[in-house]
Amino acid sequence: MTRRDFVRGGVAAFTVGFAAPRFLSDLAIAQGQSRRNLVVLYLSGGNDALSTLIPYTDPQYFARRPTLAVPAANVLQVGSDSAGRPLGLHPRLAGMRSIFNAGRLAIVQRTGYPNSSRSHFEGTDIWSTADPVSTKGTGWLGRYLDRLPSPVDPLAGWSTVRELPRTLLSRTVGVPAIPDAASYAFLSPNGGADATFARQSALRIASHLPVDQPHLAFVNATSQAAFATLDRVGQVAAYRPTVTYPNNGLALALRAVAGAMVNQIGTRVFWVQTGGFDTHAGQGTNAANGTYANLMGALDGALSAFYADLVNQGLLGDTLVLQFSEFSRRIDENGSQGTDHGAAGIMLAMGGAVRGGIYGTAPDLRPTADNPTLENATRDVRFETDFRSVYATVIDRWLGGDANGILGGNFGGGPAIL
Amino acid sequence: MAPSREEELQHLLRRAGFGASEAEIDQYARRGLLGFSSAAAHLLTYQELPDDVDDAIGSVGYVGVTAAQGRLAPAVNINDARQRWLFRMVHSKRPLQEKMTLFWHNHFATAYSKIAGDVGATEAARMMAAKPSEDAGSVKGHLELLREHALGNFRDLLVAIAQDPAMLYWLDGRTNVRARPQENFARELMELFTMGVDTFTENDVYAGARVFTGWNLLRSGSGAAAKWVFNYNAAQHETAAKEFSFPIYPNGDRVIPARSGAAGLQDGLDLIEAVARHPATGPRLARKLYNYFINETDPPDQALIDEIAGIYYARDYEIEPMVRRLLLSSQFRDPANYYKRFSWPAEFVVRAIKEAGWSGFSVGTALTPMVNMGQQLLEPPDVNGWELGRGWFTTGAMLARMNFASQLATNQKFNLRDSFRGRAASPDALLETAMARLTPAPYTATSRSALIDYINAGGTYTASDTQVANKGAGVVHLIIGSGEYQLI
Numbered sequence: 038m039t040r041r042d043f044v045r046g047g048v049a050a051f052t053v054g055f056a057a058p059r060f061l062s063d064l065a066i067a068q069g070q071s072r073r074n075l076v077v078l079y080l081s082g083g084n085d086a087l088s089t090l091i092p093y094t095d096p097q098y099f100a101r102r103p104t105l106a107v108p109a110a111n112v113l114q115v116g117s118d119s120a121g122r123p124l125g126l127h128p129r130l131a132g133m134r135s136i137f138n139a140g141r142l143a144i145v146q147r148t149g150y151p152n153s154s155r156s157h158f159e160g161t162d163i164w165s166t167a168d169p170v171s172t173k174g175t176g177w178l179g180r181y182l183d184r185l186p187s188p189v190d191p192l193a194g195w196s197t198v199r200e201l202p203r204t205l206l207s208r209t210v211g212v213p214a215i216p217d218a219a220s221y222a223f224l225s226p227n228g229g230a231d232a233t234f235a236r237q238s239a240l241r242i243a244s245h246l247p248v249d250q251p252h253l254a255f256v257n258a259t260s261q262a263a264f265a266t267l268d269r270v271g272q273v274a275a276y277r278p279t280v281t282y283p284n285n286g287l288a289l290a291l292r293a294v295a296g297a298m299v300n301q302i303g304t305r306v307f308w309v310q311t312g313g314f315d316t317h318a319g320q321g322t323n324a325a326n327g328t329y330a331n332l333m334g335a336l337d338g339a340l341s342a343f344y345a346d347l348v349n350q351g352l353l354g355d356t357l358v359l360q361f362s363e364f365s366r367r368i369d370e371n372g373s374q375g376t377d378h379g380a381a382g383i384m385l386a387m388g389g390a391v392r393g394g395i396y397g398t399a400p401d402l403r404p405t406a407d408n409p410t411l412e413n414a415t416r417d418v419r420f421e422t423d424f425r426s427v428y429a430t431v432i433d434r435w436l437g438g439d440a441n442g443i444l445g446g447n448f449g450g451g452p453a454i455l
Numbered sequence: 456m457a458p459s460r461e462e463e464l465q466h467l468l469r470r471a472g473f474g475a476s477e478a479e480i481d482q483y484a485r486r487g488l489l490g491f492s493s494a495a496a497h498l499l500t501y502q503e504l505p506d507d508v509d510d511a512i513g514s515v516g517y518v519g520v521t522a523a524q525g526r527l528a529p530a531v532n533i534n535d536a537r538q539r540w541l542f543r544m545v546h547s548k549r550p551l552q553e554k555m556t557l558f559w560h561n562h563f564a565t566a567y568s569k570i571a572g573d574v575g576a577t578e579a580a581r582m583m584a585a586k587p588s589e590d591a592g593s594v595k596g597h598l599e600l601l602r603e604h605a606l607g608n609f610r611d612l613l614v615a616i617a618q619d620p621a622m623l624y625w626l627d628g629r630t631n632v633r634a635r636p637q638e639n640f641a642r643e644l645m646e647l648f649t650m651g652v653d654t655f656t657e658n659d660v661y662a663g664a665r666v667f668t669g670w671n672l673l674r675s676g677s678g679a680a681a682k683w684v685f686n687y688n689a690a691q692h693e694t695a696a697k698e699f700s701f702p703i704y705p706n707g708d709r710v711i712p713a714r715s716g717a718a719g720l721q722d723g724l725d726l727i728e729a730v731a732r733h734p735a736t737g738p739r740l741a742r743k744l745y746n747y748f749i750n751e752t753d754p755p756d757q758a759l760i761d762e763i764a765g766i767y768y769a770r771d772y773e774i775e776p777m778v779r780r781l782l783l784s785s786q787f788r789d790p791a792n793y794y795k796r797f798s799w800p801a802e803f804v805v806r807a808i809k810e811a812g813w814s815g816f817s818v819g820t821a822l823t824p825m826v827n828m829g830q831q832l833l834e835p836p837d838v839n840g841w842e843l844g845r846g847w848f849t850t851g852a853m854l855a856r857m858n859f860a861s862q863l864a865t866n867q868k869f870n871l872r873d874s875f876r877g878r879a880a881s882p883d884a885l886l887e888t889a890m891a892r893l894t895p896a897p898y899t900a901t902s903r904s905a906l907i908d909y910i911n912a913g914g915t916y917t918a919s920d921t922q923v924a925n926k927g928a929g930v931v932h933l934i935i936g937s938g939e940y941q942l943i
Contacts, residue, residue: 081837155642155660158839159652199829200842201849214849220827221851224861226868226928234912235929239857241905242898242937252752252797253896256848256938260857263850315837317639318627319573328572372635373627378642413657 073435074298076291076307076358077178077204078385080336082315083157084362086382086418088322088329090115090144090399091125097402105322105370115395118146122399127322129333132341141344141353142387143454145427146397147410149381149420153364157315157378160363165203167425167444177428178306179207180443181436191265195297196308197290205308211262212306218274218293223267240264269302276300279349280342287311288339295346298355305436311336314362318373340387347389354389357435357455361424367416368402380412381420384427386454390435396452397422426451458790463491465894466793469943470748471498471782472550474806477892495782499606499775501549508547509539509586518545518808521819529584530596531577533567534822536584537832540598541818544805555605555778556598557801558747561843563616563648564835565597570624574683582621582683583833591679597621598833606775609740609767610731613648617727618685620672626838629672632691636664643838649730651739655700662697666711666722669693692719703729731772737764741777748781750795751844756786794896794942797844800830802943803856807935810893812867812874820862827855848941857936864932871931872924879923882910889930895939902939906930 092098093109112125113134126134136142150169154160162172175183182193187209194205194212205212215221225235243260247253276296282288290309297304313332321327340358347353365382381400401408404415412419425448429440434455441447458466464483468475475483488494511517512527520527520538529536544553571579585596595603597619604612616622617640623629631637641663645655673686697711703725711722730736741763745755763777770776786792798806804821825831829852835841864871874892879885886906898906910916910926934940 155657156646156652157837158646196849199827199849199851200836200846211850214851216827216851220858221854222858223854224858226861226865226932227925230913231925231929234909235933237912238905238909238933239936241908242902242933242939245899245902245938247899252795252845253938253942255845256797256853256941259848259850259853260938263854263857266850267854312837317637318630370635371630371637372632373630373637375627375630375637377638 072298072301072355073437074294074305074307074352074356075178075431075436076294076309076356078287078358078360079161079202079204079308079310080314080360080362081161081310081312082362083160083364083366083378084314084382085316085320085322085329085376086146086365087368088320089127089130089333090146090383090395091127092122092399092402093125094123095399095402097404101369101402101404103370104374105320105376107322111323115144118395118397118399120398124395124399127330127333129330130337132337132344136341136344136387137393140393141389141391142385142393143391143452144395145384145386145422145452145454146395146399147381147418147421148361148384148397148424148427149364149418150423150425151420153380153412153417153420155364155378155380157363162203164361164363164424165206167428175208176202176204176206177432177443178204179210179212181432181438182207182210182212182306184438184443185210190303191262192269192302192304194306194308195294195304197293198308198310202308202310205306211258213262213266213270215266215270215293216290218270218276218296221263221267221270221274223264236264269300272300272302273297278342278346280345282342282346283335283338285311285335285339287335288342291339291343292346295343295350295352298347298352299350311339316366316375317371317377318375320370320375344387357386357388357390357431359427359431360385360387365418368400368411368418369416380417382418384424386427386431390455392454396454422452423448427454430455458793460489460491463788464489464494467491467494467498467782467787468550469802469806469894470787470796471495472554473544473802474809474894474943476809476812479809491788492783498551499779499782501552504548506549506552508543508549511546512539512542516814518542518813519815519817519819521817530581530586530590530594533571533576533580533583533833534819536580536596536598537822538818539584540832541801541805541821544801545808545813545818551778552602552605555774556602557799558744559601559605559612560598560832561835561840562743563601563622564838564840565621565625565833566835566837567833570621573624578683582624590682592676592682593680594682606778607773609772609774610728611772612774613644613727613731614724616648617644617667617670617723620683620685623670623672623683623685628667628670631664631668631670632688633668633693636661636668636693638664640664640670641667644727645730647839649739650701650733650735654733654735659699659701662699662711663726665693665695665697666726669716669719670723687720689716689719692716692722694719697722699726699729701729701733705732732768737767740764740767744777744781746796746843748778749784749786750792751797752795753792759784759786794939796943797847798941798943799841799843799847800825800828800852800856801832803828803941804859806894806943807860807863807940811863811931811935812870814867814870816863816866820866821859824855824859824862828852828859829855853941856941857932860935860940861932864928864935867931868924868928871927872920875923875927876920879927880918882907882916882926885910885916885918885923885926886930889927889934893931893934893940895934895937896942898937898939902937906933909933 167177196214225232273296282292366376366379400410400418430451432438432440523532529539585594587593626640669688669692696713878888
């Protein structure tokens with residue numbers, strides 16, 4: 038049974054009598070005519086694009102990766118790019134290939150920016166701020182939130198990890214970090230009415246926002262935001278999905294995202310991430326239980342379940358998933374059967390409005406000095422599509438924001454993924 | 456209003472340690488250490504005190520632990536290792552040593568999980584946390600190494616870290632060989648451990664990778680004593696010269712000369728000396744220590760940071776003189792710098808335990824809440840360490856702090872009642888008694904009345920035993936969970 042059959046068959050198990058409390062705050066109504074959601078997916082550590090999207094007919098790929106190259110026979114073919122180079126997905130991405138075949142997955146090759154940083158932290162900051170020069174400011178989606186008409190709903194953004202990612206760092210909107218909706222609650226030593234009194238008192242203490250002590254004001258504002266979002270998030274904890282999500286962090290985060298969307302709690306921008314992509318050693322692209330193979334398997338399981346759930350809930354058309362990583366990796370494998378930090382990689386976009394397909398051209402992996410698709414003495418892949426042009430497309434065509442204002446310049450339309 | 460001697464001492468112990476219980480403040484007073492300078496000197500000279508805190512684990516009168524199996528086994532189980540460290544933070548007579556160990560843990564951020572993925576859970580716990588005295592192979596784990604060098608020489612610490620098996624797994628140095636040099640350690644050595652971002656080039660990273668070729672591991676010993684040890688593998692060392700963009704030698708020479716494999720270990724020692732000597736390293740360390748000990752919320756006192764950086768070079772990379780100068784500075788004692796640091800989750804948890812009480816409480820209870828607060832010890836998110844300062848405070852993490860306060864106060868309800876009884880005749884008296892025990896930043900009148908109103912809510916307060924228990928625990932929960940308590 039193929040994954041696609043399973044998804045179709047899975048619908049039968051879904052009862053339409055799902056009674057979700059339809060909640061949409063006045064703020065959300067005031068702020069948004071549409072229910073469009075953006076889910077940003079960050080693969081942390083630097084995903085090796087050449088192992089995700091594989092140039093399986095390129096002899097240089099096999100020559101430069103003696104142990105890590107995935108054999109042509111094993112890849113999941115997805116056609117060719119505009120230059121006619123055949124490409125395949127990693128063998129553990131069967132669900133993604135089904136979504137690709139359904140026309141709902143866009144793969145943008147060689148995304149990056151000039152003078153790519155090889156630092157995890159600077160690289161992540163650059164992708165988060167959309168500013169390769171000054172990486173200490175707000176995030177690109179934080180600036181989108183900053184431009185929403187106030188008052189902005191405290192749940193306009195949602196980070197499913199414990200940290201607030203820089204991408205969602207805004208000047209005016211405190212985005213909540215809710216790694217687990219079930220434990221997002223306020224406990225107190227005494228139950229019953231006393232718990233209510235305690236919460237009232239805590240909220241009053243947190244209302245102290247002294248201008249001359251911004252650090253204390255910040256902590257208290259965080260507490261306030263927690264109290265302001267507590268009750269709505271409680272609904273998400275009770276979400277009953279239409280499919281069984283795999284038991285990994287990314288899948289559980291996406292399940293919460295689906296729950297938030299089904300409950301219409303008003304969130305526009307979600308952040309999900311999964312780590313382990315810093316594969317310097319023992320990358321294991323081919324072994325059944327190899328590190329990279331498992332990374333791909335977990336990614337595929339989580340995204341496939343999310344996709345099926347969205348389809349069942351009638352929410353696919355309202356959803357866009359946009360994936361990035363801070364950089365890709367060296368073309369040559371290192372002596373540890375791994376790969377070191379590189380430059381340009383791939384971005385993925387998935388959703389009901391996505392125009393699926395392969396965008397951009399694959400790198401030419403020949404280590405010749407005049408090769409325009411490589412950089413860093415032919416060690417790394419040079420970018421072709423500025424990642425900011427992809428952001429611009431998402432801001433303009435999906436979020437309905439002012440891309441030039443948010444990105445601080447015009448980066449063109451970018452690939453026509455929407 | 457000038458702070459009292461006790462307030463000064465509490466500030467010192469919050470910053471140079473993890474706060475103080477009422478009993479500890481009394482001990483300082485009895486030993487004539489109420490004066491700031493004598494107390495600070497006492498903290499700095501911890502080497503003169505016995506390092507015997509672990510002997511008290513499991514004893515009556517100390518915070519409890521929850522062993523995975525039978526006795527606590529930190530060299531076998533990582534959660535036991537986490538608990539031992541929390542126990543030390545609560546009870547050590549050498550709080551500054553644990554405080555500096557925590558600082559270095561964030562600086563050389565090394566995480567258990569990746570190592571466990573390579574060598575398994577037991578061996579990884581051993582590599583992270585074993586003490587030589589408890590290990591058949593006398594393994595000195597990563598954490599013990601940081602403790603040993605807590606106020607030592609930074610260059611020596613760098614060498615020890617570069618040869619630490621946990622680090623050789625964490626940043627893949629164990630697989631750094633001649634044919635295909637491994638860049639991970641060399642990059643982070645420069646970017647995170649010493650000079651900082653934008654002070655070196657990509658070519659420096661490649662050269663650094665070649666410098667450390669052959670800095671690998673070897674399995675040595677047999678049976679239970681078998682262990683991974685650092686091994687310089689001469690046959691795997693890349694022997695050609697390595698050129699850098701910054702001086703390697705005091706004469707300004709930027710090239711590490713070609714050396715035979717047998718002599719090649721010196722390459723790494725030369726590079727470590729060079730990055731320790733680099734003009735960006737001292738200021739970067741000085742700034743981090745300033746933020747850690749003095750103030751991280753206001754614009755930094757650049758003159759003091761420059762002075763601390765100067766001490767670093769003048770004293771040949773010794774850390775103790777830098778910390779000593781910071782703790783004895785007028786800036787440290789300036790009340791304007793009180794409560795100007797966001798507590799790390801470990802600091803918050805330990806201080807709350809010290810101040811609220813621990814009889815019948817286990818540090819094991821704190822492990823999951825700490826994950827939710829964003830700081831799982833021995834598991835930093837990446838080699839860059841934790842996102843400090845405001846980064847600790849997301850809504851989820853703040854709720855986790857509030858909820859830990861609730862857990863602790865609930866657990867201590869009857870201990871608190873017994874302690875407060877007779878000093879809680881009115882709501883005001885109960886609040887004053889609780890505030891004598893806890894050390895939040897000052898509240899406004901509004902916040903204070905919110906606490907009084909809570910005590911009064913739900914029926915007339917008559918100081919009955921039940922009310923003292925419930926409202927006492929309730930008010931301790933609210934204070935420890937408040938924004939004012941998150942600052943140290």
